[in-house]
């Protein structure tokens with residue numbers, strides 16, 4: 001049952017979006033998020049939507065897949081929309097009991113909802129088209145300058161990739177322990193939340209103990225293979241910007257600048 | 268025997284774990300010499316100090332008494348640490364806990380990356396190492412999807428990419444099924460015969476020890492026997508006294524000898540054993556009877 005969880009949610013592919021340098025993808029996604037918060041008028045939103053839809057189209061990721069990613073957040077999105085509709089002052093559009101929905105509220109709600117959905121879609125697209133390690137690699141290289149400020153960039157990236165490496169192993173192990181406990185009559189699925197949480201203890205204790213043992217062995221194995229931190233380390237894969245990255249950058253710069261100009265002009 | 272022929276040399280090695288009592292030595296004045304190109308098995312029951320010894324071979328543990336030399340380098344010399352580790356690679360029992368990356372080729376690249384090898388050279392080493400263990404087709408797979416034997420071969424490739432002169436394997440087959448065990452053993456033999464890599468194979472299986480050139484038996488931090496498999500297994504009484512079983516063929520001949528049959532105690536394979544028994548029977552009990560049978 002635990003095995004069904006997909007993590008990292010990477011969909012391998014060879015589209016131009018997949019082949020982009022992870023650093024460029026990270027930079028553009030970050031810029032997109034910032035610009036999304038700068039955008040004000042309908043025209044700006046349309047522009048950003050066009051950027052997003054172009055990217056989705058190029059990446060060949062199905063809309064249904066993206067919807068599946070957004071779905072877990074549907075409740076929060078609806079709640080945001082509802083609160084915005086109720087609490088924005090202005091001309092009443094609908095009144096019942098003590099609640100009033102205003103025209104301005106509806107407008108703000110639509111704006112908020114599209115902003116959140118566009119934000120999630122943009123970031124999902126990044127993780128859908130970039131494998132976790134490549135992403136970690138890109139992040140490490142982008143943050144490299146922070147090393148001068150003594151930020152342990154390499155160590156953080158290493159931790160992230162080891163975490164990614166061990167998630168499937170630990171899930172498998174948890175599955176085994178759950179089955180072993182179930183065979184002895186443990187019950188994880190019924191009873192109050194409190195009771196169910198208590199039932200998890202016999203799962204978590206062995207899992208923790210084994211995780212510590214694994215960490216110990218892994219540390220020794222890494223030492224045996226001459227690991228000594230990030231200094232002087234080279235890499236099998238070298239990140240290189242290509243013409244795709246240039247095109248993507250130009251396209252995005254034009255769209256993002258337009259949005260900022262519109263904002264400055266107050267449109 | 269010239270000094271350059273020796274790859275591992277332990278002189279009066281003693282080691283005591285900090286948490287254990289003063290008198291309880293994991294290694295107790297042990298002497299061992301391993302020549303280049305040897306295929307050596309280390310046997311011993313649980314707690315006899317095999318893993319502790321293995322960890323001295325690449326400076327994971329430093330001797331509390333005596334000295335350990337790897338290709339002439341003293342492992343206690345901190346300046347030599349990475350050279351020592353590069354010379355002697357180590358493979359452990361649980362493949363899951365020694366694979367670092369979540370793509371096979373990335374994992375194999377880990378050691379050369381740490382050593383600061385150039386990118387295109389890393390590529391060459393990774394491809395070569397993966398071919399050497401027969402896992403090249405799996406280079407882009409996720410390790411957790413592989414079988415135990417395949418994972419262990421990836422772990423071996425990860426060590427080969429470091430281009431070591433010697434590989435120490437600490438019970439590499441203990442967690443594998445028979446198929447995985449065979450894969451790993453075949454790989455080890457091939458690395459030894461084709462590349463001349465010195466192999467130290469720590470094992471519990473007599474059959475694995477029997478395929479090696481030399482067997483060292485450990486008992487409470489000391490060496491109890493050392494020689495070719497035939498020489499070592501012929502010491503049946505000694506082996507039994509330290510709770511080790513001998514291969515079944517040897518056991519059979521040993522019992523027949525006790526009943527008065529004069530059969531040399533050196534048959535390891537089933538064929539050898541059958542032949543030895545046949546020929547001894549033909550001399551003892553009148554040829555025609557046996558031959559007709």
Ligand SMILES: Nc1ncnc2c1ncn2[C@@H]1O[C@H](COP(=O)(O)OP(=O)(O)OP(=O)(O)O)[C@@H](O)[C@H]1O
Nearest residue numbers: 284286287293311312313314315316317318319320
């Ligand atoms: N980390 C440790 N701390 C304290 N004592 C230890 C430690 N590791 C091993 N020992 C002790 O040192 C002795 C030798 O252990 P070692 O692990 O080398 O044996 P082994 O021959 O590898 O056994 P096994 O066949 O079980 O792997 C044992 O008595 C063991 O209890």
Ligand SMILES: [Mg+2]
Nearest residue numbers: 317318319437
């Ligand atoms: Mg051991």
